[in-house]
Amino acid sequence: MGASYQEGAERFYDLFGEKDDVEFYVDQAMKYGGKALELGVGTARLAIQLARAGVEAWGIDTSQHMLDAAEKNIAEEDPETQERLHMVLGNAVDFRLPEKFSMICFPSCSFDHILDPMDQRAALLNIKKHLAPEGYYVFDLYLVKELKADKEWFVQRKELEDGAKVIRSGYHVTKPEQRLMSLDMWYDHVVDGRVAKRFYEGSDVYVHDVEGVRALLDETGYMIVEEYGDHHGNPYEEGDGLIVFVTRPKKQ
Ligand SMILES: C[S@@+](CC[C@H](N)C(=O)[O-])C[C@H]1O[C@@H](n2cnc3c(N)ncnc32)[C@H](O)[C@@H]1O
Incomplete structure (x- = not known):
């Protein structure tokens, strides 16, 4: 099992999940222009902010319960914002969309829900296929100082x-x-x-470690553009509990 996010979770998820990442992801999307895709979109907490800022935002999630909550939240937005939002049931590992995106993000450290290293590779390759030329893949991960039982x-x-x-x-x-x-x-x-x-x-x-993720990105054809230690632009330093990667496909 990766993540279940079954009935009920969507009701209280945002209540306990205070985040300070909205400005960062909105800035990223605005910087690259074009369409954005959020993997693991959840209740559309962030996708709605992207759409409010004028970005056409797509969202993918494996949980119908989370998508139902997202649709409920989206229905409260004004019609122009609603039109910019597209929610789709799917898995980051093998989704297919007939669109290319200037930014694909996997916020709230949700890439760690993909448990099998083979699936992590498949997801990164799949994400690459959905990036527009000059597109960016941006994601964050929690880090633990020492992995022990x-x-x-x-x-x-x-x-x-x-x-x-x-x-x-x-x-x-x-x-x-x-x-x-x-x-x-x-x-x-x-x-x-x-x-x-x-x-x-x-x-x-x-539970990822920085070296492992850097190797995984390299192996699947990505170059790392930035590594931040938070969502406020501070560079990542060894020992930080969070890392934010800004990446793009390597030039052929
Ligand atoms: C921690 S929540 C984050 C929700 C939202 N991105 C946010 O920041 O508020 C993780 C979400 O990822 C979804 N998820 C987990 N594994 C996934 C996968 N392989 N592909 C797509 N979505 C996935 C879960 O159903 C859940 O809605």
Whole structure:
């Protein structure tokens, strides 16, 4: 299993997923002009911002639940913004679109949902096929300082505007031999002191390391244009917990 993102997850995903990457990806898309494609588009949190900025934005996702949430969010936008958005069910590994894009992005570290190194290669080759000449592939990844066998619980809590709260508890297990981290999460929607609904969400991620990704990019025909350590333009430094790659196909 890679990511499930089944029923319920889409309801609370953005609540716990505060990100400061919107300006970065909008700037990237504006810089390259043309159409943008977001892989793992989720609830269209970012794609909507691209479209609001005037970019024709396409989104691909493996989860129909996330796409349904995206369509709901898109329906609240003005008609011009809606017209610039196109959501498609598909997998980064083997999707086919009759379009070429100036920027393809895989934000929120979601490339790590592709678990099998052969599929990671296939995805990079497939992405390349969908890039316009002079197109860029931009993505980010979490990094861990030391990959070791580990098990850990965590709990987070968010208050909703109506006074209810959502408690997210989770358990993750790291298996260093396979570079995999499995995550189980439960969302408890608590209304008047009682659990009104509980959603489960499970996913596995592949824990990349910088050298491995650089090699994978090189092998699949990409050159690295920039490596940032955050979404604010600071260069990546060894030991950073995040890396943002700006890449493009190598010149033939
Ligand atoms: C962490 S969420 C990110 C959502 C959105 N990009 C954002 O930044 O708010 C990851 C999304 O990637 C999708 N996903 C996972 N594996 C995928 C794959 N191989 N191809 C396309 N989408 C995938 C999941 O269904 C989920 O919606």
